[in-house]
Amino acid sequence: MNLRLLRIFWVITRFRLDTLIPLERLPAALRLLFRLSPLRLVPTGPHSPGKRLRLALEALGPVFVKFGQMLSTRRDLLPPEIADELRRLQDQVPPFPGEQARALIEAELECSIETSFAEFDTHPMASASIAQVHAARLHSGEAVVVKVIRPRIEEVMRKDIGLLYTFARLLRRIPEARRLRPVEVVADYESTLFDELDLRKEAANTSQLKRNFKHSPLLYVPAIHWPLTRQRVMVQERIYGTPVADMQALAEQNVDLRRLAERGVEIFFTQVFRDNFFHADMHPGNIFVNREHPEDPQYIAIDCGIVGSLTREDQDYLARNLLAFFNQDYYEVAALHIESGWVGEDTRANEFAAAIRTVCEPILERPLKEISFGQVLLGLFQTARRFNMEVQPQLVLLQKTLLNIEGLGRQLYPDLDLWTTARPYLERWMKERAGPRGLWESFKKQAPELSRQLPELPVLVHHALSRVEHDQHQRQRQADAIEDMQQQLKYSARRDRRLRLGILLLALAIAWQPLTQWATQQSWPVLVAAGLGMLLLISR
Structure with missing residues (x-):
C-alpha cells in the first residue's frame, strides 16, 4: 500500500496535477502544504492541463480511468479542453500488444485462433481501462468483435481498491463525511468493478438487455456468440454505428x-x-x-x-x-x-x-x-x-x-x-x-406459486383452524389460571388483614393490663379484645 501511495505521489509530481487545483478553495493547512511542496519546482512540460490529467489517470490505472470517464460526461463542470481530453479515455486507452491478446485468447479458448475464427485482426479496434477489442470473422461469415481482459489487471485493481478503502476509513472519522457512508460506497463500487473482470457476467447482462428491448425502435443490443465466450474472452456481434459523441x-x-x-x-x-x-x-x-x-x-x-x-x-x-x-x-x-x-x-x-x-x-x-x-x-x-x-x-x-x-x-x-x-x-x-393492470400483472407473477400451493390449501386451512382452536383453548387455560391466581391473592390479602388485626387486638389487651390480673379484676373489655384477637389468629 505504501508503494502504491508513493506511485500516486510520483504521478501527481510527474504531471503537475497540483496546477489544476484552485488553492484558494482549500483549507489553510493544505494551501501551505502545497505551497511548500517540491511539486512546485517541477516544470509542467509542453502538454496542456487536460492532457496531463488524462495521462495521469491512464498511468494510475483502471479505477482512476473509470473516474475520468465519468468526469468526461460533465462538460458543464469542466473546461472544454479538459473535457475533450478526458473523452479520449472512453476507448483510446493505450492498448497492450496484439500478439499478447492473441495468446490470451488462445489460452482461454484452449485452441488456436485459426480454429475459432476465419479472420482475426491483431490490431485492436478499441482499448479501454479493463479490456480491449479486436475485429474478427467467424467461419460462418459473421462479423464479430472479440473482447479480452487486460493481463494482470486484477492485481492493480485490488491495490487501488485497497487504497480507496483506506481513504474511506479516514473519511469515516470525520462527522460530516460519516453520513456519506464512504466504506459502504467503496464496497459497492468494488463489487461492480470486479464483476467486469468476468466477461460471462457481461455476456449474460447483454443478453438480458437485448431481450428487454427486443424489436424496440429505441435501443438495439448486439447478440452474444456464446460458444466462444469465456471468463476472460467474449465474442459479440459487430455493429456499425456512429459514436454518440461524434x-x-x-x-x-x-x-x-x-x-x-x-x-x-x-x-x-x-x-x-x-x-x-x-x-x-x-x-x-x-x-x-x-x-x-x-x-x-x-x-x-x-x-x-x-x-x-x-x-x-x-x-x-x-x-x-x-x-x-x-x-x-x-x-x-x-x-x-x-x-x-x-x-x-x-x-x-x-x-x-x-x-x-x-x-x-x-x-x-x-x-x-x-x-x-x-x-x-x-x-x-x-x-x-x-x-x-x-x-x-x-x-x-x-x-x-x-x-x-x-x-x-x-x-x-x-x-x-x-x-x-x-x-x-x-x-x-x-x-x-x-391500477387494475398493475394488480393483474402482479397476480400473473404470483399465479405459479399460488397454483403450487392450491392443492395444499385444504390441509393448510385445517392446520390453521386447528391452530386457532388450540390457541383459543390455551388462552382460556391461561385466563382460568389468572383468575385462580387472583382469587388466591384476594384470599391471602383477607387472611393477612385478619392476622394483622388479631395481633393488634391482642397487643392492646396485653398493654392494657397483664394477663394474670384478668380473672381477679374481671376487666371484661380487655377479655373481649383478647378473645377476638385469639379468634382471628386461629382463623388464619
Whole structure:
C-alpha cells in the first residue's frame, strides 16, 4: 500500500496535477502544504492541463480511468479542453500488444485462433481501462468483435481498491463525511468493478438487455456468440454505428438530435421502472447511433459489464420522489425521506421541505442547458449535512447513470427539457403500477406459486383452524389460571388483614393490663379484645 501511495505521489509530481487545483478553495493547512511542496519546482512540460490529467489517470490505472470517464460526461463542470481530453479515455486507452491478446485468447479458448475464427485482426479496434477489442470473422461469415481482459489487471485493481478503502476509513472519522457512508460506497463500487473482470457476467447482462428491448425502435443490443465466450474472452456481434459523441457525423447524417435526446431519457426510465434492469455505464464510449433512419434514430448499446437494479420499494420511492419534485410538492419529498429512514424520525417535515424547496425550486420548468445538476447535488449535500441524511449505497449506480444521462443530453440537445420528457412516463408508470393492470400483472407473477400451493390449501386451512382452536383453548387455560391466581391473592390479602388485626387486638389487651390480673379484676373489655384477637389468629 505504501508503494502504491508513493506511485500516486510520483504521478501527481510527474504531471503537475497540483496546477489544476484552485488553492484558494482549500483549507489553510493544505494551501501551505502545497505551497511548500517540491511539486512546485517541477516544470509542467509542453502538454496542456487536460492532457496531463488524462495521462495521469491512464498511468494510475483502471479505477482512476473509470473516474475520468465519468468526469468526461460533465462538460458543464469542466473546461472544454479538459473535457475533450478526458473523452479520449472512453476507448483510446493505450492498448497492450496484439500478439499478447492473441495468446490470451488462445489460452482461454484452449485452441488456436485459426480454429475459432476465419479472420482475426491483431490490431485492436478499441482499448479501454479493463479490456480491449479486436475485429474478427467467424467461419460462418459473421462479423464479430472479440473482447479480452487486460493481463494482470486484477492485481492493480485490488491495490487501488485497497487504497480507496483506506481513504474511506479516514473519511469515516470525520462527522460530516460519516453520513456519506464512504466504506459502504467503496464496497459497492468494488463489487461492480470486479464483476467486469468476468466477461460471462457481461455476456449474460447483454443478453438480458437485448431481450428487454427486443424489436424496440429505441435501443438495439448486439447478440452474444456464446460458444466462444469465456471468463476472460467474449465474442459479440459487430455493429456499425456512429459514436454518440461524434456530433459532426450525426449532423452530416441529418440525425434528429431532439428526438435522439428524448429517446435517451425514455430508455433510461424504461430500464429503471419497466424492466428494473439498467445499463449503469452509459458513457459516450459505450453508446452508438444506428445509421439507418436518421429521422427516427435508434441507440446501440455495448459494454454491459455494469448493470443495476432496484428493489420494488426503491422503485416506488424513487418514482414518488421524482413526481413530487415535478409537482413542486416539497413537503411530500420531505415526508418520503422521513418515511424511508433516510433522515431521522425526529426531523420536522416542514423545515426539511423548506430546505429542499430552496435547493430545487430554481431547476424546475427550465431547459436542460440552464440546469446544473452538479450545483443541485451540492445544495442537496449541504441540506443533507443539516438534517444528517445518509447516502444510500444501493442508489450510487443510479446516481452515476443519471450523471451520464445528463451529460449525454447536454451534448445532443442542450434545450431538452428533462422534466417535460420524464414526467408523463412516470405518471403513466405509477398509474399502471397501482391500477387494475398493475394488480393483474402482479397476480400473473404470483399465479405459479399460488397454483403450487392450491392443492395444499385444504390441509393448510385445517392446520390453521386447528391452530386457532388450540390457541383459543390455551388462552382460556391461561385466563382460568389468572383468575385462580387472583382469587388466591384476594384470599391471602383477607387472611393477612385478619392476622394483622388479631395481633393488634391482642397487643392492646396485653398493654392494657397483664394477663394474670384478668380473672381477679374481671376487666371484661380487655377479655373481649383478647378473645377476638385469639379468634382471628386461629382463623388464619
